[in-house]
Amino acid sequence: MLHLPQLMAGGAGHLLDEAGLPPSEVRWWLENARHRRFRAGEAFCEIGQRTYDFAILRSGIVQVYGLTGGGDRVVLDFVFPGGAVMALDAAIRGIASEVVIEMVTGAELWIWPYELRLASFGRHPGWQRLEVLYLEQAFVRKHRRYKSLRTETSRERFARLHSELPPEWVQIPQGLVASYLDITPQYLSRLRAERRKQAG
Numbered sequence: 001m002l003h004l005p006q007l008m009a010g011g012a013g014h015l016l017d018e019a020g021l022p023p024s025e026v027r028w029w030l031e032n033a034r035h036r037r038f039r040a041g042e043a044f045c046e047i048g049q050r051t052y053d054f055a056i057l058r059s060g061i062v063q064v065y066g067l068t069g070g071g072d073r074v075v076l077d078f079v080f081p082g083g084a085v086m087a088l089d090a091a092i093r094g095i096a097s098e099v100v101i102e103m104v105t106g107a108e109l110w111i112w113p114y115e116l117r118l119a120s121f122g123r124h125p126g127w128q129r130l131e132v133l134y135l136e137q138a139f140v141r142k143h144r145r146y147k148s149l150r151t152e153t154s155r156e157r158f159a160r161l162h163s164e165l166p167p168e169w170v171q172i173p174q175g176l177v178a179s180y181l182d183i184t185p186q187y188l189s190r191l192r193a194e195r196r197k198q199a200g
Contacts, residue, residue: 015137019130025123033110038103045087045101052097052114055085060107061168063176066099075179077141078104080166085109088138104172154183158191 016026035058038044044055047067062079076099079085087097091114120127148157158181161169169177178185 015130015133018133019126021124021126021130025120025126028123029112029116029120032112032116034112036109036111038107038109040103040105040107043100043102044085044109045097045099047097047100049087049097050095052087052091053111054091054114054117055109055111057081057083057085058108058110061104061172062101062107063104063172064099064101065179073179075176076145078165078169078172078180080168084134084137086114088134092135104176149182154181154187155191157181157183158188158195162195 038060044062045052057079059081062083062085063075064077064079065073065075068074085101087099087101090097090099117127117131148160152160161177161181174185174188178188181188183191
């Protein structure tokens with residue numbers, strides 16, 4: 001079972017505090033959590049899926065990607081421990097998922113059925129505030145990446161990635177990082193070599 005101190009120590013703890021949820025409500029939420037281990041490459045959500053779960057990543061790394069018209073993967077986001085895992089846009093709009101959520105490494109997740117949100121809304125207004133906070137967080141990340149692709153050079157995007165992501169990001173395969181940055185794996189290798197040289 002997921003315990004309150006474990007949850008509050010992660011990235012979700014800050015949002016739960018900001019939403020103004022009392023410990024009794026958080027404990028009710030934890031009682032409904034299930035724990036699951038995933039293998040690297042295993043999907044949490046597929047394109048076209050219409051049933052949704054909400055999860056918090058306990059360990060490992062998760063990628064979110066879409067497909068181009070030609071079937072190529074475009075990595076849209078990475079999730080690290082403490083982060084929320086969900087096809088949030090599709091769930092809120094009640095449409096089929098347009099992304100795949102897949103494990104980059106072996107991972108552990110705490111999972112809740114998305115329908116639990118309906119029950120939670122009737123219990124305490126903090127649950128609706130929490131959903132708004134997650135939506136805002138997702139929008140900011142999406143806008144930041146869009147702006148970065150439009151206004152920054154490849155080198156600047158790489159520097160931003162290096163400064164903003166936690167140290168675990170070095171475990172991500174080069175092809176996925178290159179897709180996220182919208183550069184070739186070969187150019188990414190060059191940027192990494194330059195950074196190592198600068199670091200001495």
